[in-house]
Amino acid sequence: MSGGRRPGTLRLALTPFAVGTGLLVLYLWVHTADVPPEEASVLSAGFLGTRVAQHVELTVTSFLIAAAIALPLGVAAARSGRALRVPLLLAANLGQAVPSIALLALVFTVTGFTFRTTVIALVVYAVLPILRNTLAGLQGVDPDAVEAARGMGMSPVQVLARVEVPLASPVILAGLRTALVLVVGTATLGNFVGGGGLGDVIESGLTASGLEPASRIVVVGAVLVAALALTADWMLGLVERAVVPATWEER
Amino acid sequence: MRGPLALAVLTAVSLLLPGCGGGGSAGPVVCIMSEFRTRADGVPGLAKTYNSAYGTASYKDIGSTAEAGIASGQCAAGEVFTTDSAIAAHDLHVLRDDKGLFPPDNVGLVVRSAVLQQHPGIAAILAPVAARITTDEITRMNRAVEVDKRAVADVARQWLTNNALLDAAPSAGGAGTARCPAGAAPVEGGGAQLKIGSKAFAEEELLAAIAKLVLERHGYQVDDSVHAADPAIDRALRDGTIDMLWQYTGTELQEFLGVKHPPADLGAAFEEARSRDEASGLCWTAPAPMNDTNGLAIRSADRSRYGDTLSAFGEYLASNH
Incomplete structure (x- = not known):
């Protein structure tokens, strides 16, 4: 890019501003409204706070486990022949092709109403984008760069760590960001199996009894999920800026 | 290199994670x-x-x-x-x-008023049957379907046979009202077609199957193929997609009629739902004493x-x- 300016700088600055403004508007909207007592129990700071905390916990745990599984697998797949790569991608594809709610129900039959149930389903769901992008990123590395590194006498591990992974990092990080945003959204389904999280808020609003659904609760739940997703994506954006070699971006 | 830093952050985060699974508090x-x-x-x-x-x-x-x-x-x-x-x-x-605290939720057969005026016998045919559906009886039938995996129609037929209800004498226990007549002739259906809906769970399907079997005995043709959840099934009843539905008094009063605190007495709750719905063209007939609350x-x-x-x-x- 011409001015030496890294792409996404404007977006990185705008996201916290947009999320903050959105949350402030939401807060004012709820506070100035006349909230019936039944809804107030859901819209209380205590209830929303624990659900946000649970949601973050579900997301972070699942994402870290998925990354810990999929990154090494991606490297292994890039190194190996088709014999390993094809079944690996097939399995990961399968995990994502099954509807998330069905996946949750399947895991539920084994582990019951636990935090673990939701985490396992989310991990299975998040593996594919990370695995696929890691593989694609490594396959896209310029063979000349690898050759040059070998020629300099680097060991295979050094080539991987100092040449291939840095050059593939934009694609790998894009996969991580996709997976993270996917997990934040899908974690709302934890509501069905006792996983907690912001799905509890949305579902409380959708199924609230009375003549009309409690749309205020649904909006609060949905906005909080969206804010979490944007924040998570923003944080990985920061990591991307720190990790991706500047020369790559500026070339 | 930034690698070690990222690794340290990840380690710190993952160390924080164990022990807080699901945010479960004491109690x-x-x-x-x-x-x-x-x-x-x-x-x-x-x-x-x-x-x-x-x-x-x-x-x-x-x-x-x-x-x-x-x-x-x-x-x-x-x-x-x-x-x-x-x-x-x-x-x-x-x-x-x-x-x-929990309001009673007994059931009645809600029939569209236009249908009941044409076939007032429906109320008279089903009232003596419904009167026998107690909480114990329906729980046993639910179990036969859900736990013992028997077919809904078989369970309904067996219950009707065991209690000699297939040929019970019609009796509405009253003449009803002009909008919602009961007990008047003709009792027999003479091939008339009726559609009974049910919510998609065993109890509702059992109740619909019971009504179908008894009405068919009296010469009606009954289609019980419409299954849907509230509030879609309620809409289907109001717009005439179905002619009748076993509805719960508590659900009707709280969800659809906006009554925050329904009467605690089974009979009073039925009466309140009946009088409120009559104005909108729905007739509550055949009260059952079962309480699914x-x-x-x-x-x-x-x-x-x-x-x-x-x-x-x-x-x-x-x-x-």
């Missing part, structure tokens, strides 16, 4: 469906009528009633419906509603710890928070 976990949290006779009602500890207890939202979770010990207590077969199948105990259940073995009643469990929650 027994009560499993509910999300709607229970905001319902007037759900958590707010428990806190107000019984013990404020119900308001601050630790609730886990699940997508179904809680029988399996209670039985496996993942929930100390949980939301159930009192006629559910799983209560008996899992050896659970429904905490007694000693202060009458909400309850909190525990394992039968836990009765010594939690007590028998909602009052006792409230005190337990208050002292174990």
Whole structure:
């Protein structure tokens, strides 16, 4: 890019501003409204706070486990022949092709109403984008760069760590960001199996009894999920800026 | 290199994670469906009528009633419906509603007024049958379908046969009203076609199958193929897609008629739903004494710890928070 300016700088600055403004508007909207007592129990700071905390916990745990599984697998797949790569991608594809709610129900039959149930389903769901992008990123590395590194006498591990992974990092990080945003959204389904999280808020609003659904609760739940997703994506954006070699971006 | 820094951050985050699984706090976990949290006779009602500890207890939202979770010990207590077969199948105990919080939810056959005026016999044919459907009877039938996996139509037919109800003499127990006639001729259907809807669960399907079998005995042709959940099935009744539906008085009063506190007496609740719906062209006929209401259940073995009643469990929650 011409001015030496890294792409996404404007977006990185705008996201916290947009999320903050959105949350402030939401807060004012709820506070100035006349909230019936039944809804107030859901819209209380205590209830929303624990659900946000649970949601973050579900997301972070699942994402870290998925990354810990999929990154090494991606490297292994890039190194190996088709014999390993094809079944690996097939399995990961399968995990994502099954509807998330069905996946949750399947895991539920084994582990019951636990935090673990939701985490396992989310991990299975998040593996594919990370695995696929890691593989694609490594396959896209310029063979000349690898050759040059070998020629300099680097060991295979050094080539991987100092040449291939840095050059593939934009694609790998894009996969991580996709997976993270996917997990934040899908974690709302934890509501069905006792996983907690912001799905509890949305579902409380959708199924609230009375003549009309409690749309205020649904909006609060949905906005909080969206804010979490944007924040998570923003944080990985920061990591991307720190990790991706500047020369790559500026070339 | 930034690698070590990123690794340190990841390690720190993952060290924080164990031990906070699911945000579970101390005290027994009560499993509910999300709607229970905001319902007037759900958590707010428990806190107000019984013990404020119900308001601050630790609730886990699940997508179904809680029988399996209670039985496996993942929930100390949980939301159930009192006629559910799983209560008996899992050896659970429904905490007694000693202060009458949960409104009665008995059923009646709601028939569109235009249909009933044409076939007033429907009310007379089904009233004596409905009068025999008690909570115990319907729970047993639910169990036959849900636990023993028998076909709905078989269970309904066997119950009707065992109780000699297929040929019970029609009797409406009153003449009804001009808008909702009952007991008047003709009783026999003469091939007239009727559509009965049901919500998509065993109890509703059983009730619809019972009505179908008895009405067919009296010369009607009955289609019971429409299954849908509330409020879609209610809309289907109002717009004439179906002619009749077994509806719950509590559901009708609270969900569709906006009555926050329905009468606690079974008969009074039926009467209130009947008089309110008559104006909108729906006729409540054939009241059944069964009561499929909400309850909190525990394992039968836990009765010594939690007590028998909602009052006792409230005190337990208050002292174990």
